[in-house]
Each structure stands twice: as C-alpha cells, then as structure tokens.
Amino acid sequence: PVLVVDFGAQYAQLIARRVREAQVYSEVVPHTAAVAEMLEKDPLAIVLSGGPSSVYSEGAPAVDPALFEAGVPVFGICYGFQAMAQALGGTVEHTGAREFGRTDLASDGGVLHTDLPAKHPVWMSHGDSVTAAPPGFAVTASSSGAPVAGFEDTTRRFAGVQYHPEVAHSPHGQEVLRRFLHEVAGIRPQWTIASIVEEQVAKIREQIGDGRAICGLSGGVDSAVAAALVQRAIGDRLTCVFVDHGLLRAGERGQVERDFVSATGVNLVTIDARERFLAALDGVTDPEHKRKIIGREFIRVFEQAERDLKAQGDYRFLVQGTLYPDVVESGGGTGAANIKSHHNVGGLPDDLQFELVEPLRELFKDEVRRVGLELGLPETIVHRQPFPGPGLGIRIIGAVTAERLEILRAADSIAREELTAAGLDRDIWQCPVVLLADVHSVGVQGDFRTYGHPVVLRPVSSEDAMTADWTRLPYDVLERISTRITNEVSEVNRVVLDVTSKPPGTIEWE
Ligand code: XMP
Numbered sequence: 001p002v003l004v005v006d007f008g009a010q011y012a013q014l015i016a017r018r019v020r021e022a023q024v025y026s027e028v029v030p031h032t033a034a035v036a037e038m039l040e041k042d043p044l045a046i047v048l049s050g051g052p053s054s055v056y057s058e059g060a061p062a063v064d065p066a067l068f069e070a071g072v073p074v075f076g077i078c079y080g081f082q083a084m085a086q087a088l089g090g091t092v093e094h095t096g097a098r099e100f101g102r103t104d105l106a107s108d109g110g111v112l113h114t115d116l117p118a119k120h121p122v123w124m125s126h127g128d129s130v131t132a133a134p135p136g137f138a139v140t141a142s143s144s145g146a147p148v149a150g151f152e153d154t155t156r157r158f159a160g161v162q163y164h165p166e167v168a169h170s171p172h173g174q175e176v177l178r179r180f181l182h183e184v185a186g187i188r189p190q191w192t193i194a195s196i197v198e199e200q201v202a203k204i205r206e207q208i209g210d211g212r213a214i215c216g217l218s219g220g221v222d223s224a225v226a227a228a229l230v231q232r233a234i235g236d237r238l239t240c241v242f243v244d245h246g247l248l249r250a251g252e253r254g255q256v257e258r259d260f261v262s263a264t265g266v267n268l269v270t271i272d273a274r275e276r277f278l279a280a281l282d283g284v285t286d287p288e289h290k291r292k293i294i295g296r297e298f299i300r301v302f303e304q305a306e307r308d309l310k311a312q313g314d315y316r317f318l319v320q321g322t323l324y325p326d327v328v329e330s331g332g333g334t335g336a337a338n339i340k341s342h343h344n345v346g347g348l349p350d351d352l353q354f355e356l357v358e359p360l361r362e363l364f365k366d367e368v369r370r371v372g373l374e375l376g377l378p379e380t381i382v383h384r385q386p387f388p389g390p391g392l393g394i395r396i397i398g399a400v401t402a403e404r405l406e407i408l409r410a411a412d413s414i415a416r417e418e419l420t421a422a423g424l425d426r427d428i429w430q431c432p433v434v435l436l437a438d439v440h441s442v443g444v445q446g447d448f449r450t451y452g453h454p455v456v457l458r459p460v461s462s463e464d465a466m467t468a469d470w471t472r473l474p475y476d477v478l479e480r481i482s483t484r485i486t487n488e489v490s491e492v493n494r495v496v497l498d499v500t501s502k503p504p505g506t507i508e509w510e
Contacts, residue, residue: 002026002181003043005033007051007061007079013325015049015077015166015177017364022178023189027362028328031061035070045073045157045185048080050164054128055082055092063087068158073185075177076160078126084160085148088134095131097145099124102169110140110152111183112159112176122149122163122170130162150176157184193370197229200359200371204233208317213357214309215319216302217242217268218389219256222321222360224381225372229359230319231266232375239267239315241305243298246274246405247391250413259378269309273301281393281400285438287510290400294390303352318354322361323368325464385430386465394510398437408435410489411455415481419459422477429462431471434498434509443493445486452493455485459497460507468502 002019004026006012012028019026029038031051038046046067053060063083068074076084082092103124107113122143130148133139141150141161152159159180165173181187208230215227217240231238240260244253253270261268280297284290309315360368372382388394392412396404412433419431434456443450457478462468482495498505 001041001043002045002047002187003038003041004028004047004049005031005038005080007031007049007053007083009050009052009079011077011164011166012049013328013364015047017366018166018174018177019047019181020191020364020367021174022181023191024181024187025191025362035064035066038067039070039072043072044187045075045181048074048076048084048160050078050080050125053079054094055079055086056094056128068156073157073180074160075158075180075185077166078162078164081160081162082126082128082130084158085130085134085151088137088158090130090134090137090148091132092128093131094127095129095145097129098127099143099145101125103143103145103163105141105143105149105163107141107150110138110150111154112152112161112179113140113150116172116175120172122161122165122173123167124163126162152184154184157186159184193367193374196363196367197232197371197374200229201233204230204357204359207355207357208234208237210237211317212237212239212313212315213317213319214238214306214315214354215240217256217260219248219252219384220321220387221365221372221382221384222323222368223319224260224321224377225368225375226319226321226358226360227260227266228264228372228375228377230357231264236267238319239269239309241302241309242268242270243301243305244270244272244274245277245294245298245301245391245393246402247277247294247393247400249387249392249416250409252387255380259380263377263381264375269305271301271305273297276301277393278400278402283399285399287394290393290510291390294393298389299352306352316355317357318352319357319359321368322358323365324361324363325365327361383426385425385428387430388508394508395432395434396437397434397439397509404435404437407437407453407489407491408433408455411435411485411492414484414488415457418477418481418484419473422474424473424477427461428471428473429460429465429468430507431457431459432508433457435492441494443486445493450493452491454494454496455492456496456498456509457481458507458509460502462502462507465507468507470497470499470501 004016016026016028086092105122129146133151137151137153139148139151143149146162149162165176217223280293369382415433436454459471460468461471
C-alpha cells in the first residue's frame with residue numbers, strides 16, 4: 001500500500017481517498033507508528049499529511065529521519081512538507097506571513113508542476129513557512145507567503161507541497177498527487193473496482209471455505225454491497241435476513257425483497273416483527289429509551305432467526321458492512337461524547353457466536369457504491385440516501401403508534417416523491433420528515449376548522465453526516481410538497497421547514 005501518515009488533521013482520510021482515485025491502494029497510519037512498523041507493510045510510498053502543529057511547538061510530532069533512509073518515496077503535505085524539510089536539512093521559519101484559504105501559486109517545471117498554468121489557485125493553511133529547501137531539492141512552486149511551496153528530488157523520489165492538493169479548492173491538486181505516485185514514485189495504477197471485487201471475493205472464499213454465512217440486511221448500501229460480494233463468493237451458502245420492524249418507510253420492504261433479490265438471486269428471509277416492536281415501544285416518548293428498545297428488540301429477532309437457520313445448517317459466519325472510516329476511527333480511539341446511541345441494523349452484539357466477515361473493511365463509501373454497481377446492484381440501492389436503523393420510530397416526536405406511523409409514512413412518501421421528481425435526490429444528503437405527534441395547531445380547510453399535527457421537513461446537505469447544512473430547496477418544490485401533504489394527509493394541517501445546521505442541531509430530531 002501507500003501509507004498516509006496521519007499527523008492529526010482531518011485530511012488524512014481524504015488524502016487516502018485521493019490516492020485511491022489515482023488507482024493506488026492506500027491506508028492511513030497514525031504518526032505514532034514506528035518507522036519499522038510502517039516498513040513492515042512494504043509501502044510503495046509514504047505520504048505525510050498536514051497537521052495542526054507548528055514544527056516548533058513543544059511536542060510537535062516529528063518525522064523519524066530513518067523514514068528517509070529506507071529507499072521509499074515520500075511525499076509531504078503542509079505540516080508533513082515542513083517536517084520533511086526540517087528533517088532533511090532545509091529551513092522552516094515563523095515568517096509571520098500566514099496564508100489561509102485560496103492562494104495563488106506560481107509554479108514552474110519539475111515533474112509535479114510541469115505544464116500547469118503558471119499561476120493557479122491552491123488551498124493553503126499554514127503559519128510557518130519553508131524558507132530554504134533541503135540540499136538536493138529543486139523548488140518548483142511558490143506563493144507570496146511561502147517562498148518554497150513545492151519541492152522535489154526525483155533521484156531520491158522525495159517531493160512535497162505546502163498547499164493541500166487533496167481538497168477540491170486546489171483544482172490541480174489531484175493531478176499533482178497523481179504525478180507523484182505514478183511518475184516520481186513509479187507506482188503502477190492497479191487499484192480498480194474490478195480488482196477490488198476479484199481480491200475481496202478470493203479473500204471471502206478463503207475465510208469461509210465451504211461454510212455458511214448469514215447477513216442482516218438493512219436496506220442500506222453497505223449491508224447490501226457486503227451481502228452481494230459474499231454472495232458472489234459463496235453463492236447460496238449465504239442467507240440474508242431482513243427484519244421488518246414496522247418503522248420502515250413506504251415501499252422499503254418491497255424494495256429489498258424485489259430489487260435486491262432480483263439483482264443477486266440471494267436467499268432472503270424476511271421476518272415480520274411489526275407487532276413485537278409496536279408493543280415494546282408502547283407509550284415510550286424518550287428518544288434514548290426508544291433507541292435502546294429498538295436495538296434490543298432487533299437483536300432478539302435476529303437471534304431467533306439465527307436459531308431457526310441453525311436447524312438447517314451450520315451458519316458460523318456473520319457478514320457485516322463495516323467500512324474503512326469506521327476501522328480507522330475506532331483505531332484512533334478518542335472518547336467522543338455519546339450524543340445519540342446509534343443503532344445500526346446489523347450492529348449485533350459480540351456474544352452472538354459468529355466469526356465476522358467484513359468485506360468492506362478496506363473501502364471508502366464511494367468505492368462501496370462503485371463495487372455495488374460493478375456487482376450489478378440497481379441505482380436505487382447503490383445511491384440510496386442514509387436512513388437510520390431505528391427508522392420512523394425516531395421521527396415521531398411523542399409515542400409511536402400504528403396510526404401515527406401511517407400518517408408519517410404518507411407524508412414522507414409524498415416528500416420523497418416530489419424530491420425525486422424534481423431531480424434532487426443526488427443533491428441532498430437526506431430529507432427526514434418528522435411528525436410532531438404531540439403538537440396540535442389550528443387550521444382551516446374548506447370552511448372547517450382543523451386541529452391537526454405539523455410535519456417538519458429537514459432537508460440537509462452533508463459530506464459525511466458529521467456536520468450538515470440545511471439545503472436551500474427551491475420554493476416551488478417546497479410548495480408542491482406542502483400542498484400535497486396538507487391535501488392528501490388529513491391529519492396534517494401544517495408543513496414547516498427546519499433551517500438549522502448541524503451543529504447545533506443534529507440531522508434527526510431524536
Ligand atoms: P444525527 O441525527 O446524529 O444523524 O445528526 C447523523 C446520520 O446518522 C443517521 N442516524 C442513524 N443511522 N442508526 C443508523 O444506522 C442510527 O441509530 C442512527 N441515528 C441517526 C442519520 O439519519 C444521519 O444520516
């Protein structure tokens with residue numbers, strides 16, 4: 001792999017994704033990893049990421065000079081660029097010329113910057129600057145605040161840039177990174193979707209042998225793609241289990257039963273647990289309490305399904321759609337505050353006696369989607385917007401009842417229909433519709449007074465759901481949704497728009 005050394009900024013994963021866009025497999029490692037540990041992975045190159053520190057500040061993560069003696073190509077970015085300059089005998093100074101954001105780069109020649117416009121914009125974020133490149137390096141880029149903004153030593157296969165080539169605000173950044181990987185480091189681009197599928201299928205076959213596996217489907221992209229990969233590997237020795245907890249949106253169960261099965265021909269067991277979930281949620285209004293109940297009931301139903309299946313054969317393996325960012329983040333291990341107890345359908349307890357099969361552990365979300373398409377899954381599954389495991393249960397503010405679920409399902413399906421018809425599905429991250437079931441307001445319809453419930457539209461734009469902004473939907477689309485919901489869903493007499501970003505709001509209301 002290419003190793004991306006994480007110096008603690010948020011850019012390391014993004015860099016890893018960009019490296020893969022250049023068709024080279026990459027992994028993120030913490031800067032605390034010893035050089036020997038990194039070299040054990042036989043890296044084709046090492047990329048030093050940006051970081052929040054100044055190379056001068058106390059405790060600033062340094063780069064072990066041994067890294068540069070191993071004959072491995074190295075590319076430094078931002079902080080990594082400065083740390084590299086310092087380790088190899090260049091000069092880094094606190095010049096007072098800080099640059100943050102869009103900056104003009106003047107570049108000439110070299111491998112990385114050749115043929116690019118003589119002046120082009122890049123994204124900078126630095127307080128210190130490299131004022132002299134280390135011996136042996138050619139300086140090929142500069143900006144007004146960074147006399148040395150790019151350097152390279154193609155003999156030793158070292159290079160670096162002060163700016164952030166990985167962000168979209170550096171329009172030539174991907175090309176610069178690609179040139180480093182392919183032309184300076186000499187790596188052959190081989191990480192393609194076809195190769196990922198082939199490699200994962202081989203790994204799954206090796207792990208499962210002639211055993212059997214079970215996979216909980218949520219209707220979401222990750223579990224669907226994981227299941228499709230495993231199915232490609234072991235055929236009908238995979239059985240998928242879909243739990244209908246009654247908190248699904250209109251058409252969802254049918255979509256899994258129809259679209260997924262027709263694309264894959266997989267064995268699917270659907271369990272109707274609607275009564276059971278409703279009974280368990282009876283009278284419960286507290287969001288965390290709802291989440292815990294839904295999580296617990298889900299596990300019980302799944303365990304029962306597992307026992308039933310066991311009678312037919314030995315299902316020793318459990319397929320999960322764990323993604324690479326989850327793997328990196330759980331390795332990073334900072335104790336984030338528990339804002340909400342996420343219940344991930346498929347997030348089953350360890351004491352279920354299974355060996356885990358996680359074929360997406362090395363993949364980013366966009367790669368997962370492409371793998372899904374490669375395996376013949378329909379767009380409706382592959383580009384599905386996120387939907388929380390606890391479903392509509394956490395979009396009814398108040399107690400969950402069958403009647404309230406019907407109301408919300410009707411309103412939600414109108415909103416989704418109109419957003420799809422307006423061609424907005426790929427522009428928004430998701431648009432929860434929330435029923436304020438304990439709130440009434442007065443309205444008038446025809447000549448009659450109504451006393452109905454409001455629903456909230458919560459359209460959001462986001463990259464990763466960690467932060468989000470409310471989406472500026474066109475007024476005419478909002479109008480159509482509002483008119484249709486209030487006309488067609490008799491219990492709803494008001495439609496309101498949530499214009500809160502995250503933070504301070506979360507995406508879901510509960
Ligand atoms: P919040 O509300 O925390 O949501 O801003 C962030 C993203 O996560 C989804 N979400 C969940 N997904 N199980 C899931 O699988 C859950 O319990 C859960 N709760 C929230 C939410 O829809 C949004 O995309």
